[in-house]
Amino acid sequence: MQEEIFVLRIGHRIDRDKRITTHVGLVARAFGARGIYIVNAEKEIKSKIDEVTKVWGGPFICEIIENNWKKFILDWKKKEGIIIHLTMYGIPVEDRINEIRLRKEKKLVVVGAEKVPKELYYLSDYNISITTQPHSEVAALALFLDRFYEGKELSLKFSNAKLKIVPMERGKRVIESRI
Numbered sequence: 001m002q003e004e005i006f007v008l009r010i011g012h013r014i015d016r017d018k019r020i021t022t023h024v025g026l027v028a029r030a031f032g033a034r035g036i037y038i039v040n041a042e043k044e045i046k047s048k049i050d051e052v053t054k055v056w057g058g059p060f061i062c063e064i065i066e067n068n069w070k071k072f073i074l075d076w077k078k079k080e081g082i083i084i085h086l087t088m089y090g091i092p093v094e095d096r097i098n099e100i101r102l103r104k105e106k107k108l109v110v111v112g113a114e115k116v117p118k119e120l121y122y123l124s125d126y127n128i129s130i131t132t133q134p135h136s137e138v139a140a141l142a143l144f145l146d147r148f149y150e151g152k153e154l155s156l157k158f159s160n161a162k163l164k165i166v167p168m169e170r171g172k173r174v175i176e177s178r179i
C-alpha cells in the first residue's frame with residue numbers, strides 16, 4: 001500500500017516545537033508515509049523517531065536538513081515529484097484528494113509550525129485544507145494521509161518490527177519478533 005509519500009516539516013522552533021515535531025514524524029510513519037524531512041531541528045527528534053522505527057518497524061526514514069526549505073522544495077519539484085501544502089486557507093481535501101491520489105509522481109506533504117512564508121503557497125502544486133478552521137499540523141497530516149489511503153493505512157503491516165501488539169479488549173499483549 002505504501003506510496004512514495006514523504007513529509008516536510010518547516011518552521012520548527014528549537015525547544016518550543018520539539019514535542020509536536022516529534023509527533024508529526026510519528027504520525028507520518030504510523031499513517032503510511034515513507035519518511036519525514038525536518039528543516040533545522042534538534043538531533044534528538046531524529047533519534048526518537050528512528051528508535052520507534054527500529055522497534056516498531058518501517059520502512060521509514062527521518063532526516064534533519066540544514067538547507068533552507070525553499071531549496072529543498074525546488075529540488076523536489078525538479079527531481080522527485082509534486083508538493084502538497086496543508087493549510088487552512090487551501091482547497092478542501094475532499095475536493096482534491098482523488099486527483100492527488102491518481103498522480104503518479106512522488107508526493108511531498110508540507111506542514112508548517114509558525115506562520116508559513118507566502119512563497120510556499122505559490123511553489124506548491126496543491127494547497128489543501130483539512131477544514132477551514134485553525135488546528136494542528138498533527139491532526140491535518142493524520143487526516144490527509146487517512147483520506148489519501150482511504151483508511152487502508154489503519155491495517156498497515158510494518159517490516160522488521162521487533163515488537164508487535166496483539167489487540168485485545170482489555171490488558172496489553174506485546175510479542176517480540178525473532179528478527
Ligand SMILES: C[S@@+](CC[C@H](N)C(=O)[O-])C[C@H]1O[C@@H](n2cnc3c(N)ncnc32)[C@H](O)[C@@H]1O
Nearest residue numbers: 086087088111112115116129130135136137140
Ligand atoms: C498551528 S498551524 C499555524 C499556521 C499559521 N498560523 C499560518 O497561518 O500559517 C501549523 C500548521 O498546521 C497545519 N494546519 C493547521 N490547521 C490546518 C487546516 N485547517 N488545514 C490544513 N492544515 C492545517 C498547517 O500545515 C500549518 O502550517
